[in-house]
Amino acid sequence: FMFSKPVLWQSEKLLTKMAIVGILTVNGIFMNLKLRPKLSKITGDDWLGKTKKLRDTAFSGAPFGTIATVSWYYVLFLGAVGRQPWDYKQIVGGYILLLVFGYFVTVQILKRQFTK
Numbered sequence: 051f052m053f054s055k056p057v058l059w060q061s062e063k064l065l066t067k068m069a070i071v072g073i074l075t076v077n078g079i080f081m082n083l084k085l086r087p088k089l090s091k092i093t094g095d096d097w098l099g100k101t102k103k104l105r106d107t108a109f110s111g112a113p114f115g116t117i118a119t120v121s122w123y124y125v126l127f128l129g130a131v132g133r134q135p136w137d138y139k140q141i142v143g144g145y146i147l148l149l150v151f152g153y154f155v156t157v158q159i160l161k162r163q164f165t166k
Contacts, residue, residue: 062138120152
């Protein structure tokens with residue numbers, strides 16, 4: 051696709067979207083390496099009792115989940131809005147703001163879920 055239309059290499063929006071997909075890939079690798087072992091140790095009793103082990107696992111996975119969720123929706127949003135005069139600084143700035151906001155919301159939700 052990119053080789054058949056070389057003009058696309060000049061699109062800051064498309065290149066930024068590709069970079070975000072790269073971030074998703076790296077995030078997925080880290081999720082698999084860091085979070086999967088912890089998740090495999092969670093039992094049904096941990097889920098029922100909202101144990102410290104479950105809480106710690108949920109909070110340690112919050113950054114990974116936030117990056118994944120925000121990144122996918124942001125890439126979809128960028129594709130849906132069509133051509134815009136945004137440069138990469140504006141696109142990346144919006145992405146970073148959404149990551150910070152998303153992480154804040156995720157932590158607040160987790161705190162509510164684990165308050166007894």
